[in-house]
Amino acid sequence: MMKILAVLALALAGLLPVAAEARIITDAAGRTVSVPDKINRIVVAGPPAAVLVYVLAPEKLAGWVHAPDEAAKTYLVQSVRTLPTIGPVTGKSGTIDAQAVKDAKPDIILDAGTVDPTYKALADKVQLETGIPYVLIDGSFARTADTLRDVGALIGVEDRGNKLADYADSEIKDLNDKLATLPNDPRPRVYYGRGADGLETGLSGSINLEILDVVGTMNVAAAAGKGGLTKVTSQQVVGWNPDIIIADDANFAATAKSDPQWAAIKAVKDGKIFVPPSLPFGWFDSPPGVNRLIGVRWLEKLLYPKLFRSDFAGDVKEFYKLFYQVDLTADQVATLLKGVK
Numbered sequence: 001m002m003k004i005l006a007v008l009a010l011a012l013a014g015l016l017p018v019a020a021e022a023r024i025i026t027d028a029a030g031r032t033v034s035v036p037d038k039i040n041r042i043v044v045a046g047p048p049a050a051v052l053v054y055v056l057a058p059e060k061l062a063g064w065v066h067a068p069d070e071a072a073k074t075y076l077v078q079s080v081r082t083l084p085t086i087g088p089v090t091g092k093s094g095t096i097d098a099q100a101v102k103d104a105k106p107d108i109i110l111d112a113g114t115v116d117p118t119y120k121a122l123a124d125k126v127q128l129e130t131g132i133p134y135v136l137i138d139g140s141f142a143r144t145a146d147t148l149r150d151v152g153a154l155i156g157v158e159d160r161g162n163k164l165a166d167y168a169d170s171e172i173k174d175l176n177d178k179l180a181t182l183p184n185d186p187r188p189r190v191y192y193g194r195g196a197d198g199l200e201t202g203l204s205g206s207i208n209l210e211i212l213d214v215v216g217t218m219n220v221a222a223a224a225g226k227g228g229l230t231k232v233t234s235q236q237v238v239g240w241n242p243d244i245i246i247a248d249d250a251n252f253a254a255t256a257k258s259d260p261q262w263a264a265i266k267a268v269k270d271g272k273i274f275v276p277p278s279l280p281f282g283w284f285d286s287p288p289g290v291n292r293l294i295g296v297r298w299l300e301k302l303l304y305p306k307l308f309r310s311d312f313a314g315d316v317k318e319f320y321k322l323f324y325q326v327d328l329t330a331d332q333v334a335t336l337l338k339g340v341k
Helices: 047-056 098-103 117-130 141-154 158-179 207-214 220-224 234-240 250-256 292-303 312-324 330-336
Strands: 022-026 032-036 042-044 108-113 134-138 189-193 200-202 229-231 244-247
Touching (some): 032 134, 042 047, 047 108, 047 141, 047 158, 047 312, 098 117, 108 117, 134 141, 141 158, 141 207, 141 292, 158 292, 158 312, 189 200, 189 207, 189 220, 189 234, 200 207, 207 292, 220 234, 244 250, 292 312, 312 330
Parallel strands (some): 042 108, 108 134, 189 244
Antiparallel strands (some): 022 032, 200 229
16 A cells, blocks of 8 residues: 655655655655645556546646547546647657656656556656656556545545545445355356457456456466467467457457357357447556446446346446546447447
8 A cells, every 4th residue: 555654854854855845655666756745737657547537636637648539528527628648658668758748747647557667667767857756556456446545645635535445345345245156167268359350468467357357257368378468369369269258449349250260269159249338448448447447347247147237327327427527418328338238
């Protein structure tokens, strides 16, 4: 858990170059970071952090990593629809657009996701080159409630953070309580295909696929080893023979149904290829952030319809009102749930 130490700068005079009205925190990577006492503008390092800041305090979001498209904007509060696109803090080469970050005049840079030595080193590099405090947050699904509470307290919206965290705790507890009643039959075997060809997926331990474990299924690509996202072949997928395919691209879902390379797969033969809703953010992945809470509800309904009975449209409207602060219209609900049984 992030430890907010709230140490006054004067107490550390001569030890750390901490400005007045600052706090010292320890982030998820164990880094000691001096952050302003009041945080009003936040640059996000990646899409999961963008979702996190948006649900907690949209008024503090300085800009988008990738601007939402016109369809997504209608599911967001008006004030964020015209925010600038700052872009990713770092490029694929590891280069940093320090000037773009500085121009946004943030109080902190926030990153949420995988925490490992690579990301820790990157955080140090960005902070050094920009001079802006960089806070790294563990974005794993299991810590969703803790993350909402911790970051809510960090950025000055503790009450809202606690409210969203209470929802997350309740949803995850309900899921676990019901899963515990299932017989010890083999778990549903699932393949998650990203991209137009469906051949990008996640290995064992990938943050992009972790909610498959959360809902009691088996990621068939775990057979290829441990790691993050990777490219596989159609022959590998045929060999894994998943019961269910989840596709992040509707074009892939459509072509897989008629592609002879995929015809022998059980999921294809049984017609069990599903595309999760993705407005304004993905329900399964894209990004792997707190947006996945509603995706868990979708997976429950998909996998265990007899166990998880509820007014699903009502559940969706409740989540969007609470987290995204929008009242969905009937047409918007219908768009989201198109194809959901």
